[in-house]
Amino acid sequence: MAGALQRNKEEVASEMWNEQLNTDNKAALLAWVKDTGIRLVQINGQRKYGGPPPGWFGGPMPSGTEVFIGKIPQDIYEDKLIPLFQSVGKLYEFRLMMTFSGLNRGFAYAMYMDQCGAQKAIRLLNRYEIQKGHQILVSRSTNKCELCIDGLAPLVKEDHLLPMLQELTTGVLSITIHPSPFKKQRQLAVVKYTSHQAAAIAKKALVEGTLCLCGDQIAVDWLTSHIKRELHISSGQAIPEIMPTHYTCRDALSQEPLEPVNCHELPTLGSMVDYLNSLCEKKQLGYPEFFTKCVQRNPEGWLQVWYHVVIRRCLSPFNGFVWIKPDDSGLENDEKVKNVVALQILSALGCPVV
Incomplete structure:
Protein backbone atom coordinates (compact mmCIF):
# COMPACT_ATOMS: atom_id res chain seq x y z
CA MET A 1 0.00 0.00 0.00
CA ALA A 2 1.40 3.39 -0.96
CA GLY A 3 0.00 6.48 0.69
CA ALA A 4 1.35 9.92 1.53
CA LEU A 5 0.66 11.49 4.90
CA GLN A 6 0.08 14.92 3.31
CA ARG A 7 -3.35 13.82 2.24
CA ASN A 8 -6.52 14.38 4.19
CA LYS A 9 -6.13 13.30 7.84
CA GLU A 10 -9.24 11.13 7.89
CA GLU A 11 -8.31 9.45 4.62
CA VAL A 12 -4.80 8.68 5.84
CA ALA A 13 -6.00 7.37 9.20
CA SER A 14 -8.52 4.98 7.69
CA GLU A 15 -5.98 3.77 5.14
CA MET A 16 -2.95 3.30 7.37
CA TRP A 17 -4.15 2.35 10.84
CA ASN A 18 -6.91 1.60 13.28
CA GLU A 19 -8.12 5.04 14.42
CA GLN A 20 -8.86 3.79 17.94
CA LEU A 21 -5.21 2.90 18.70
CA ASN A 22 -2.79 5.46 20.12
CA THR A 23 -4.75 8.46 18.84
CA ASP A 24 -2.72 11.20 20.55
CA ASN A 25 0.65 10.13 19.14
CA LYS A 26 -0.84 9.58 15.69
CA ALA A 27 -2.36 13.06 15.75
CA ALA A 28 1.06 14.45 16.72
CA LEU A 29 2.64 12.59 13.80
CA LEU A 30 0.10 13.95 11.33
CA ALA A 31 0.61 17.49 12.64
CA TRP A 32 4.40 17.10 12.32
CA VAL A 33 4.07 15.82 8.75
CA LYS A 34 1.86 18.79 7.85
CA ASP A 35 4.24 21.29 9.45
CA THR A 36 7.44 19.87 7.92
CA GLY A 37 6.08 18.80 4.52
CA ILE A 38 7.90 15.48 4.91
CA ARG A 39 6.55 12.68 2.73
CA LEU A 40 6.11 9.20 4.18
CA VAL A 41 5.18 6.22 2.02
CA GLN A 42 3.86 2.93 3.43
CA ILE A 43 4.38 -0.26 1.48
CA ASN A 44 5.01 -3.92 2.31
CA GLY A 45 4.69 -3.48 6.07
CA GLN A 46 7.09 -0.58 6.35
CA ARG A 47 6.79 3.20 6.20
CA LYS A 48 9.62 4.95 4.40
CA TYR A 49 11.03 8.45 4.37
CA GLY A 50 13.61 9.54 1.83
CA GLY A 51 15.40 7.19 -0.51
CA PRO A 52 16.96 8.35 -3.78
CA PRO A 53 16.04 12.04 -4.18
CA PRO A 54 14.63 13.32 -7.50
CA GLY A 55 17.30 13.35 -10.18
CA TRP A 56 19.57 11.02 -8.19
CA PHE A 57 22.25 9.51 -10.46
CA GLY A 58 24.42 7.87 -7.83
CA GLY A 59 24.40 4.21 -6.96
CA PRO A 60 23.16 2.71 -3.70
CA MET A 61 24.76 3.81 -0.43
CA PRO A 62 27.93 1.84 0.39
CA SER A 63 28.15 -0.78 3.12
CA GLY A 64 28.36 0.63 6.62
CA THR A 65 25.95 3.54 6.09
CA GLU A 66 22.83 1.85 7.53
CA VAL A 67 22.04 1.25 11.20
CA PHE A 68 19.49 -1.02 12.84
CA ILE A 69 17.30 0.52 15.55
CA GLY A 70 15.70 -1.88 18.02
CA LYS A 71 13.57 -1.82 21.17
CA ILE A 72 11.49 1.12 19.94
CA PRO A 73 8.30 1.60 22.03
CA GLN A 74 5.38 0.69 19.77
CA ASP A 75 3.63 4.04 20.20
CA ILE A 76 6.64 6.06 18.96
CA TYR A 77 6.55 7.34 15.37
CA GLU A 78 8.66 9.24 12.85
CA ASP A 79 7.96 12.66 14.39
CA LYS A 80 10.21 11.57 17.28
CA LEU A 81 12.57 9.20 15.46
CA ILE A 82 13.53 11.08 12.30
CA PRO A 83 14.57 14.36 14.02
CA LEU A 84 16.58 12.34 16.55
CA PHE A 85 18.52 10.42 13.90
CA GLN A 86 18.89 13.51 11.71
CA SER A 87 20.60 15.25 14.62
CA VAL A 88 23.77 13.15 14.18
CA GLY A 89 24.04 13.06 10.38
CA LYS A 90 22.30 13.57 7.04
CA LEU A 91 19.75 10.83 6.41
CA TYR A 92 19.42 9.18 3.02
CA GLU A 93 16.49 7.00 4.08
CA PHE A 94 14.52 6.01 7.18
CA ARG A 95 12.29 2.90 7.34
CA LEU A 96 9.94 2.13 10.23
CA MET A 97 8.42 -1.36 10.30
CA MET A 98 4.63 -1.17 10.87
CA THR A 99 1.76 -3.43 11.91
CA PHE A 100 -1.63 -3.25 10.19
CA SER A 101 -3.13 -1.87 13.42
CA GLY A 102 -0.93 1.21 13.24
CA LEU A 103 1.72 0.38 15.83
CA ASN A 104 5.36 0.08 14.88
CA ARG A 105 6.96 -3.37 15.09
CA GLY A 106 9.64 -2.18 17.48
CA PHE A 107 12.44 -1.72 14.96
CA ALA A 108 13.56 0.53 12.12
CA TYR A 109 16.49 1.21 9.78
CA ALA A 110 18.25 4.54 9.24
CA MET A 111 20.56 4.96 6.24
CA TYR A 112 22.98 7.88 6.16
CA MET A 113 24.71 9.66 3.31
CA ASP A 114 28.10 8.46 4.59
CA GLN A 115 29.62 6.02 7.06
CA CYS A 116 30.47 8.79 9.49
CA GLY A 117 26.78 9.48 10.08
CA ALA A 118 26.10 5.80 10.81
CA GLN A 119 29.06 5.58 13.18
CA LYS A 120 27.92 8.67 15.09
CA ALA A 121 24.40 7.26 15.37
CA ILE A 122 25.75 4.06 16.92
CA ARG A 123 28.10 5.90 19.25
CA LEU A 124 25.70 8.62 20.41
CA LEU A 125 22.23 7.06 20.21
CA ASN A 126 22.74 3.46 21.32
CA ARG A 127 20.87 3.15 24.65
CA TYR A 128 19.34 6.58 24.21
CA GLU A 129 16.28 6.94 26.48
CA ILE A 130 13.65 7.86 23.92
CA GLN A 131 10.86 7.46 26.44
CA LYS A 132 11.03 7.26 30.21
CA GLY A 133 12.28 3.79 31.07
CA HIS A 134 12.80 2.83 27.40
CA GLN A 135 16.28 2.80 25.87
CA ILE A 136 16.65 2.06 22.17
CA LEU A 137 19.40 -0.10 20.70
CA VAL A 138 21.38 1.18 17.71
CA SER A 139 23.83 -1.08 15.90
CA ARG A 140 25.21 -1.56 12.44
CA SER A 141 22.74 -3.19 10.05
CA THR A 142 23.74 -6.75 9.19
CA ASN A 143 22.69 -6.18 5.58
CA LYS A 144 21.49 -9.76 4.96
CA CYS A 145 20.86 -10.36 1.26
CA GLU A 146 20.25 -14.12 1.05
CA LEU A 147 17.15 -16.21 1.68
CA CYS A 148 16.76 -19.97 1.87
CA ILE A 149 13.70 -21.81 0.54
CA ASP A 150 13.47 -25.27 2.07
CA GLY A 151 11.21 -28.21 1.22
CA LEU A 152 11.41 -28.07 -2.57
CA ALA A 153 10.49 -31.23 -4.46
CA PRO A 154 13.33 -33.15 -6.18
CA LEU A 155 11.92 -32.18 -9.59
CA VAL A 156 12.40 -28.44 -9.05
CA LYS A 157 15.32 -27.03 -11.04
CA GLU A 158 17.03 -23.65 -10.96
CA ASP A 159 15.70 -22.69 -14.42
CA HIS A 160 12.19 -23.48 -13.14
CA LEU A 161 12.47 -21.55 -9.87
CA LEU A 162 14.27 -18.45 -11.18
CA PRO A 163 11.51 -17.04 -13.46
CA MET A 164 8.89 -17.79 -10.81
CA LEU A 165 10.79 -15.81 -8.14
CA GLN A 166 11.56 -13.00 -10.60
CA GLU A 167 7.81 -12.67 -11.17
CA LEU A 168 6.93 -12.74 -7.46
CA THR A 169 9.85 -10.63 -6.15
CA THR A 170 12.34 -8.06 -7.41
CA GLY A 171 16.13 -7.91 -7.20
CA VAL A 172 16.97 -11.62 -7.62
CA LEU A 173 20.69 -11.98 -8.37
CA SER A 174 21.24 -15.74 -8.29
CA ILE A 175 19.80 -19.09 -7.21
CA THR A 176 21.56 -22.29 -6.21
CA ILE A 177 19.74 -25.50 -5.26
CA HIS A 178 21.13 -28.09 -2.82
CA PRO A 179 19.89 -31.29 -1.15
CA SER A 180 18.09 -30.18 2.01
CA PRO A 181 20.02 -30.96 5.22
CA PHE A 182 16.76 -30.78 7.19
CA LYS A 183 14.11 -32.54 5.07
CA LYS A 184 14.63 -35.97 3.53
CA GLN A 185 14.19 -36.21 -0.23
CA ARG A 186 13.70 -32.46 -0.48
CA GLN A 187 15.81 -29.57 -1.78
CA LEU A 188 16.87 -26.22 -0.37
CA ALA A 189 17.39 -23.15 -2.57
CA VAL A 190 19.69 -20.25 -1.68
CA VAL A 191 18.45 -17.03 -3.29
CA LYS A 192 20.66 -13.94 -3.36
CA TYR A 193 19.14 -10.45 -3.76
CA THR A 194 20.61 -7.11 -4.74
CA SER A 195 20.14 -5.58 -1.27
CA HIS A 196 18.91 -6.27 2.24
CA GLN A 197 15.77 -4.25 1.56
CA ALA A 198 14.97 -6.28 -1.57
CA ALA A 199 15.54 -9.52 0.36
CA ALA A 200 13.39 -8.38 3.29
CA ILE A 201 10.49 -7.39 1.02
CA ALA A 202 10.84 -10.69 -0.88
CA LYS A 203 10.83 -12.68 2.38
CA LYS A 204 7.65 -10.97 3.53
CA ALA A 205 5.95 -11.50 0.17
CA LEU A 206 6.93 -15.17 -0.04
CA VAL A 207 5.99 -15.97 3.57
CA GLU A 208 2.63 -14.21 3.44
CA GLY A 209 1.93 -15.56 -0.02
CA THR A 210 2.20 -19.19 1.18
CA LEU A 211 4.25 -20.10 -1.89
CA CYS A 212 3.66 -23.62 -3.21
CA LEU A 213 5.88 -25.34 -5.73
CA CYS A 214 4.94 -28.64 -7.35
CA GLY A 215 2.26 -29.14 -4.73
CA ASP A 216 4.65 -28.78 -1.79
CA GLN A 217 4.39 -26.21 1.00
CA ILE A 218 7.83 -24.67 1.47
CA ALA A 219 9.53 -22.66 4.23
CA VAL A 220 11.23 -19.30 3.60
CA ASP A 221 13.77 -17.78 5.98
CA TRP A 222 17.05 -15.87 6.14
CA LEU A 223 20.17 -17.82 5.22
CA THR A 224 21.93 -18.11 8.60
CA SER A 225 25.42 -19.27 9.51
CA HIS A 226 23.85 -22.43 10.97
CA ILE A 227 22.19 -23.26 7.63
CA LYS A 228 25.42 -22.52 5.76
CA ARG A 229 27.27 -24.88 8.09
CA GLU A 230 24.70 -27.66 7.57
CA LEU A 231 24.89 -27.22 3.80
CA HIS A 232 28.66 -27.43 4.03
CA ILE A 233 28.50 -30.64 6.09
CA SER A 234 25.87 -32.28 3.88
CA SER A 235 28.01 -31.59 0.81
CA GLY A 236 30.68 -33.84 2.32
CA GLN A 237 33.30 -31.12 2.67
CA ALA A 238 35.35 -30.94 5.86
CA ILE A 239 34.99 -27.79 7.92
CA PRO A 240 38.45 -26.46 8.75
CA GLU A 241 39.31 -25.95 12.40
CA ILE A 242 39.90 -22.32 13.30
CA MET A 243 42.59 -22.02 15.93
CA PRO A 244 42.59 -19.05 18.28
CA THR A 245 45.29 -16.51 17.69
CA HIS A 246 45.90 -13.34 19.65
CA TYR A 247 47.80 -10.34 18.40
CA THR A 248 49.77 -7.80 20.34
Whole structure:
Protein backbone atom coordinates (compact mmCIF):
# COMPACT_ATOMS: atom_id res chain seq x y z
CA MET A 1 0.00 0.00 0.00
CA ALA A 2 1.40 3.39 -0.96
CA GLY A 3 0.00 6.48 0.69
CA ALA A 4 1.35 9.92 1.53
CA LEU A 5 0.66 11.49 4.90
CA GLN A 6 0.08 14.92 3.31
CA ARG A 7 -3.35 13.82 2.24
CA ASN A 8 -6.52 14.38 4.19
CA LYS A 9 -6.13 13.30 7.84
CA GLU A 10 -9.24 11.13 7.89
CA GLU A 11 -8.31 9.45 4.62
CA VAL A 12 -4.80 8.68 5.84
CA ALA A 13 -6.00 7.37 9.20
CA SER A 14 -8.52 4.98 7.69
CA GLU A 15 -5.98 3.77 5.14
CA MET A 16 -2.95 3.30 7.37
CA TRP A 17 -4.15 2.35 10.84
CA ASN A 18 -6.91 1.60 13.28
CA GLU A 19 -8.12 5.04 14.42
CA GLN A 20 -8.86 3.79 17.94
CA LEU A 21 -5.21 2.90 18.70
CA ASN A 22 -2.79 5.46 20.12
CA THR A 23 -4.75 8.46 18.84
CA ASP A 24 -2.72 11.20 20.55
CA ASN A 25 0.65 10.13 19.14
CA LYS A 26 -0.84 9.58 15.69
CA ALA A 27 -2.36 13.06 15.75
CA ALA A 28 1.06 14.45 16.72
CA LEU A 29 2.64 12.59 13.80
CA LEU A 30 0.10 13.95 11.33
CA ALA A 31 0.61 17.49 12.64
CA TRP A 32 4.40 17.10 12.32
CA VAL A 33 4.07 15.82 8.75
CA LYS A 34 1.86 18.79 7.85
CA ASP A 35 4.24 21.29 9.45
CA THR A 36 7.44 19.87 7.92
CA GLY A 37 6.08 18.80 4.52
CA ILE A 38 7.90 15.48 4.91
CA ARG A 39 6.55 12.68 2.73
CA LEU A 40 6.11 9.20 4.18
CA VAL A 41 5.18 6.22 2.02
CA GLN A 42 3.86 2.93 3.43
CA ILE A 43 4.38 -0.26 1.48
CA ASN A 44 5.01 -3.92 2.31
CA GLY A 45 4.69 -3.48 6.07
CA GLN A 46 7.09 -0.58 6.35
CA ARG A 47 6.79 3.20 6.20
CA LYS A 48 9.62 4.95 4.40
CA TYR A 49 11.03 8.45 4.37
CA GLY A 50 13.61 9.54 1.83
CA GLY A 51 15.40 7.19 -0.51
CA PRO A 52 16.96 8.35 -3.78
CA PRO A 53 16.04 12.04 -4.18
CA PRO A 54 14.63 13.32 -7.50
CA GLY A 55 17.30 13.35 -10.18
CA TRP A 56 19.57 11.02 -8.19
CA PHE A 57 22.25 9.51 -10.46
CA GLY A 58 24.42 7.87 -7.83
CA GLY A 59 24.40 4.21 -6.96
CA PRO A 60 23.16 2.71 -3.70
CA MET A 61 24.76 3.81 -0.43
CA PRO A 62 27.93 1.84 0.39
CA SER A 63 28.15 -0.78 3.12
CA GLY A 64 28.36 0.63 6.62
CA THR A 65 25.95 3.54 6.09
CA GLU A 66 22.83 1.85 7.53
CA VAL A 67 22.04 1.25 11.20
CA PHE A 68 19.49 -1.02 12.84
CA ILE A 69 17.30 0.52 15.55
CA GLY A 70 15.70 -1.88 18.02
CA LYS A 71 13.57 -1.82 21.17
CA ILE A 72 11.49 1.12 19.94
CA PRO A 73 8.30 1.60 22.03
CA GLN A 74 5.38 0.69 19.77
CA ASP A 75 3.63 4.04 20.20
CA ILE A 76 6.64 6.06 18.96
CA TYR A 77 6.55 7.34 15.37
CA GLU A 78 8.66 9.24 12.85
CA ASP A 79 7.96 12.66 14.39
CA LYS A 80 10.21 11.57 17.28
CA LEU A 81 12.57 9.20 15.46
CA ILE A 82 13.53 11.08 12.30
CA PRO A 83 14.57 14.36 14.02
CA LEU A 84 16.58 12.34 16.55
CA PHE A 85 18.52 10.42 13.90
CA GLN A 86 18.89 13.51 11.71
CA SER A 87 20.60 15.25 14.62
CA VAL A 88 23.77 13.15 14.18
CA GLY A 89 24.04 13.06 10.38
CA LYS A 90 22.30 13.57 7.04
CA LEU A 91 19.75 10.83 6.41
CA TYR A 92 19.42 9.18 3.02
CA GLU A 93 16.49 7.00 4.08
CA PHE A 94 14.52 6.01 7.18
CA ARG A 95 12.29 2.90 7.34
CA LEU A 96 9.94 2.13 10.23
CA MET A 97 8.42 -1.36 10.30
CA MET A 98 4.63 -1.17 10.87
CA THR A 99 1.76 -3.43 11.91
CA PHE A 100 -1.63 -3.25 10.19
CA SER A 101 -3.13 -1.87 13.42
CA GLY A 102 -0.93 1.21 13.24
CA LEU A 103 1.72 0.38 15.83
CA ASN A 104 5.36 0.08 14.88
CA ARG A 105 6.96 -3.37 15.09
CA GLY A 106 9.64 -2.18 17.48
CA PHE A 107 12.44 -1.72 14.96
CA ALA A 108 13.56 0.53 12.12
CA TYR A 109 16.49 1.21 9.78
CA ALA A 110 18.25 4.54 9.24
CA MET A 111 20.56 4.96 6.24
CA TYR A 112 22.98 7.88 6.16
CA MET A 113 24.71 9.66 3.31
CA ASP A 114 28.10 8.46 4.59
CA GLN A 115 29.62 6.02 7.06
CA CYS A 116 30.47 8.79 9.49
CA GLY A 117 26.78 9.48 10.08
CA ALA A 118 26.10 5.80 10.81
CA GLN A 119 29.06 5.58 13.18
CA LYS A 120 27.92 8.67 15.09
CA ALA A 121 24.40 7.26 15.37
CA ILE A 122 25.75 4.06 16.92
CA ARG A 123 28.10 5.90 19.25
CA LEU A 124 25.70 8.62 20.41
CA LEU A 125 22.23 7.06 20.21
CA ASN A 126 22.74 3.46 21.32
CA ARG A 127 20.87 3.15 24.65
CA TYR A 128 19.34 6.58 24.21
CA GLU A 129 16.28 6.94 26.48
CA ILE A 130 13.65 7.86 23.92
CA GLN A 131 10.86 7.46 26.44
CA LYS A 132 11.03 7.26 30.21
CA GLY A 133 12.28 3.79 31.07
CA HIS A 134 12.80 2.83 27.40
CA GLN A 135 16.28 2.80 25.87
CA ILE A 136 16.65 2.06 22.17
CA LEU A 137 19.40 -0.10 20.70
CA VAL A 138 21.38 1.18 17.71
CA SER A 139 23.83 -1.08 15.90
CA ARG A 140 25.21 -1.56 12.44
CA SER A 141 22.74 -3.19 10.05
CA THR A 142 23.74 -6.75 9.19
CA ASN A 143 22.69 -6.18 5.58
CA LYS A 144 21.49 -9.76 4.96
CA CYS A 145 20.86 -10.36 1.26
CA GLU A 146 20.25 -14.12 1.05
CA LEU A 147 17.15 -16.21 1.68
CA CYS A 148 16.76 -19.97 1.87
CA ILE A 149 13.70 -21.81 0.54
CA ASP A 150 13.47 -25.27 2.07
CA GLY A 151 11.21 -28.21 1.22
CA LEU A 152 11.41 -28.07 -2.57
CA ALA A 153 10.49 -31.23 -4.46
CA PRO A 154 13.33 -33.15 -6.18
CA LEU A 155 11.92 -32.18 -9.59
CA VAL A 156 12.40 -28.44 -9.05
CA LYS A 157 15.32 -27.03 -11.04
CA GLU A 158 17.03 -23.65 -10.96
CA ASP A 159 15.70 -22.69 -14.42
CA HIS A 160 12.19 -23.48 -13.14
CA LEU A 161 12.47 -21.55 -9.87
CA LEU A 162 14.27 -18.45 -11.18
CA PRO A 163 11.51 -17.04 -13.46
CA MET A 164 8.89 -17.79 -10.81
CA LEU A 165 10.79 -15.81 -8.14
CA GLN A 166 11.56 -13.00 -10.60
CA GLU A 167 7.81 -12.67 -11.17
CA LEU A 168 6.93 -12.74 -7.46
CA THR A 169 9.85 -10.63 -6.15
CA THR A 170 12.34 -8.06 -7.41
CA GLY A 171 16.13 -7.91 -7.20
CA VAL A 172 16.97 -11.62 -7.62
CA LEU A 173 20.69 -11.98 -8.37
CA SER A 174 21.24 -15.74 -8.29
CA ILE A 175 19.80 -19.09 -7.21
CA THR A 176 21.56 -22.29 -6.21
CA ILE A 177 19.74 -25.50 -5.26
CA HIS A 178 21.13 -28.09 -2.82
CA PRO A 179 19.89 -31.29 -1.15
CA SER A 180 18.09 -30.18 2.01
CA PRO A 181 20.02 -30.96 5.22
CA PHE A 182 16.76 -30.78 7.19
CA LYS A 183 14.11 -32.54 5.07
CA LYS A 184 14.63 -35.97 3.53
CA GLN A 185 14.19 -36.21 -0.23
CA ARG A 186 13.70 -32.46 -0.48
CA GLN A 187 15.81 -29.57 -1.78
CA LEU A 188 16.87 -26.22 -0.37
CA ALA A 189 17.39 -23.15 -2.57
CA VAL A 190 19.69 -20.25 -1.68
CA VAL A 191 18.45 -17.03 -3.29
CA LYS A 192 20.66 -13.94 -3.36
CA TYR A 193 19.14 -10.45 -3.76
CA THR A 194 20.61 -7.11 -4.74
CA SER A 195 20.14 -5.58 -1.27
CA HIS A 196 18.91 -6.27 2.24
CA GLN A 197 15.77 -4.25 1.56
CA ALA A 198 14.97 -6.28 -1.57
CA ALA A 199 15.54 -9.52 0.36
CA ALA A 200 13.39 -8.38 3.29
CA ILE A 201 10.49 -7.39 1.02
CA ALA A 202 10.84 -10.69 -0.88
CA LYS A 203 10.83 -12.68 2.38
CA LYS A 204 7.65 -10.97 3.53
CA ALA A 205 5.95 -11.50 0.17
CA LEU A 206 6.93 -15.17 -0.04
CA VAL A 207 5.99 -15.97 3.57
CA GLU A 208 2.63 -14.21 3.44
CA GLY A 209 1.93 -15.56 -0.02
CA THR A 210 2.20 -19.19 1.18
CA LEU A 211 4.25 -20.10 -1.89
CA CYS A 212 3.66 -23.62 -3.21
CA LEU A 213 5.88 -25.34 -5.73
CA CYS A 214 4.94 -28.64 -7.35
CA GLY A 215 2.26 -29.14 -4.73
CA ASP A 216 4.65 -28.78 -1.79
CA GLN A 217 4.39 -26.21 1.00
CA ILE A 218 7.83 -24.67 1.47
CA ALA A 219 9.53 -22.66 4.23
CA VAL A 220 11.23 -19.30 3.60
CA ASP A 221 13.77 -17.78 5.98
CA TRP A 222 17.05 -15.87 6.14
CA LEU A 223 20.17 -17.82 5.22
CA THR A 224 21.93 -18.11 8.60
CA SER A 225 25.42 -19.27 9.51
CA HIS A 226 23.85 -22.43 10.97
CA ILE A 227 22.19 -23.26 7.63
CA LYS A 228 25.42 -22.52 5.76
CA ARG A 229 27.27 -24.88 8.09
CA GLU A 230 24.70 -27.66 7.57
CA LEU A 231 24.89 -27.22 3.80
CA HIS A 232 28.66 -27.43 4.03
CA ILE A 233 28.50 -30.64 6.09
CA SER A 234 25.87 -32.28 3.88
CA SER A 235 28.01 -31.59 0.81
CA GLY A 236 30.68 -33.84 2.32
CA GLN A 237 33.30 -31.12 2.67
CA ALA A 238 35.35 -30.94 5.86
CA ILE A 239 34.99 -27.79 7.92
CA PRO A 240 38.45 -26.46 8.75
CA GLU A 241 39.31 -25.95 12.40
CA ILE A 242 39.90 -22.32 13.30
CA MET A 243 42.59 -22.02 15.93
CA PRO A 244 42.59 -19.05 18.28
CA THR A 245 45.29 -16.51 17.69
CA HIS A 246 45.90 -13.34 19.65
CA TYR A 247 47.80 -10.34 18.40
CA THR A 248 49.77 -7.80 20.34
CA CYS A 249 49.70 -4.17 19.35
CA ARG A 250 53.10 -4.55 17.66
CA ASP A 251 51.80 -7.47 15.55
CA ALA A 252 48.67 -5.69 14.44
CA LEU A 253 49.60 -2.07 13.86
CA SER A 254 51.90 -0.29 11.47
CA GLN A 255 52.59 2.34 14.12
CA GLU A 256 53.72 2.61 17.74
CA PRO A 257 51.30 1.43 20.44
CA LEU A 258 48.64 3.96 21.32
CA GLU A 259 48.89 5.83 24.56
CA PRO A 260 46.58 4.70 27.40
CA VAL A 261 43.27 6.52 27.33
CA ASN A 262 41.35 7.97 30.28
CA CYS A 263 38.36 5.65 30.55
CA HIS A 264 36.23 7.82 32.84
CA GLU A 265 34.30 8.79 29.70
CA LEU A 266 33.30 5.17 29.08
CA PRO A 267 29.85 5.29 30.80
CA THR A 268 28.74 8.09 28.48
CA LEU A 269 29.59 5.98 25.45
CA GLY A 270 27.43 3.05 26.57
CA SER A 271 29.61 -0.02 25.92
CA MET A 272 33.07 -1.37 25.15
CA VAL A 273 32.09 -1.54 21.47
CA ASP A 274 31.13 2.13 21.48
CA TYR A 275 34.41 2.96 23.21
CA LEU A 276 36.42 0.97 20.64
CA ASN A 277 34.52 2.65 17.79
CA SER A 278 35.21 6.07 19.29
CA LEU A 279 38.90 5.31 19.75
CA CYS A 280 39.30 3.98 16.19
CA GLU A 281 37.53 7.03 14.80
CA LYS A 282 39.70 9.37 16.87
CA LYS A 283 42.90 7.62 15.77
CA GLN A 284 41.67 7.22 12.15
CA LEU A 285 42.22 3.46 12.23
CA GLY A 286 39.02 2.58 10.39
CA TYR A 287 35.70 1.23 11.59
CA PRO A 288 35.96 -2.24 13.29
CA GLU A 289 34.19 -5.05 11.42
CA PHE A 290 32.99 -7.86 13.74
CA PHE A 291 32.46 -11.47 12.60
CA THR A 292 31.42 -14.00 15.27
CA LYS A 293 30.20 -17.60 15.40
CA CYS A 294 29.11 -19.75 18.35
CA VAL A 295 31.04 -23.03 18.24
CA GLN A 296 29.87 -24.83 21.37
CA ARG A 297 27.84 -24.71 24.60
CA ASN A 298 29.10 -26.39 27.76
CA PRO A 299 26.88 -28.20 30.32
CA GLU A 300 26.78 -25.07 32.52
CA GLY A 301 25.27 -23.02 29.68
CA TRP A 302 28.37 -21.03 28.74
CA LEU A 303 28.79 -20.31 25.01
CA GLN A 304 32.18 -20.44 23.30
CA VAL A 305 32.29 -17.95 20.44
CA TRP A 306 34.93 -17.56 17.75
CA TYR A 307 35.58 -13.98 16.65
CA HIS A 308 37.33 -12.29 13.74
CA VAL A 309 37.66 -8.49 13.83
CA VAL A 310 39.09 -6.41 10.99
CA ILE A 311 40.31 -2.85 11.51
CA ARG A 312 41.41 -1.26 8.26
CA ARG A 313 44.73 0.24 9.39
CA CYS A 314 45.76 -2.86 11.33
CA LEU A 315 48.04 -5.16 9.38
CA SER A 316 46.40 -8.31 10.76
CA PRO A 317 42.89 -9.15 11.92
CA PHE A 318 42.15 -10.00 15.55
CA ASN A 319 41.06 -13.63 16.01
CA GLY A 320 40.32 -15.80 19.00
CA PHE A 321 37.70 -17.38 21.24
CA VAL A 322 35.69 -15.94 24.11
CA TRP A 323 33.23 -17.47 26.57
CA ILE A 324 29.96 -15.79 27.60
CA LYS A 325 27.02 -16.93 29.68
CA PRO A 326 23.49 -15.81 28.71
CA ASP A 327 21.67 -14.17 31.62
CA ASP A 328 18.81 -11.79 32.40
CA SER A 329 20.89 -8.62 32.05
CA GLY A 330 18.86 -7.57 29.01
CA LEU A 331 21.83 -7.68 26.63
CA GLU A 332 21.61 -9.84 23.52
CA ASN A 333 24.28 -12.57 23.30
CA ASP A 334 25.79 -10.94 20.20
CA GLU A 335 26.11 -7.63 22.04
CA LYS A 336 27.77 -9.30 25.04
CA VAL A 337 30.25 -11.11 22.77
CA LYS A 338 31.19 -7.90 20.99
CA ASN A 339 31.74 -6.08 24.29
CA VAL A 340 34.06 -8.84 25.57
CA VAL A 341 35.94 -8.93 22.26
CA ALA A 342 36.21 -5.12 22.16
CA LEU A 343 37.77 -5.19 25.64
CA GLN A 344 40.45 -7.64 24.43
CA ILE A 345 41.18 -5.51 21.35
CA LEU A 346 41.46 -2.36 23.45
CA SER A 347 44.06 -4.13 25.56
CA ALA A 348 45.93 -5.26 22.42
CA LEU A 349 45.89 -1.70 21.13
CA GLY A 350 47.62 -0.51 24.29
CA CYS A 351 44.52 0.98 25.85
CA PRO A 352 43.72 -1.16 28.90
CA VAL A 353 40.40 -0.32 30.52
CA VAL A 354 40.56 -0.23 34.31
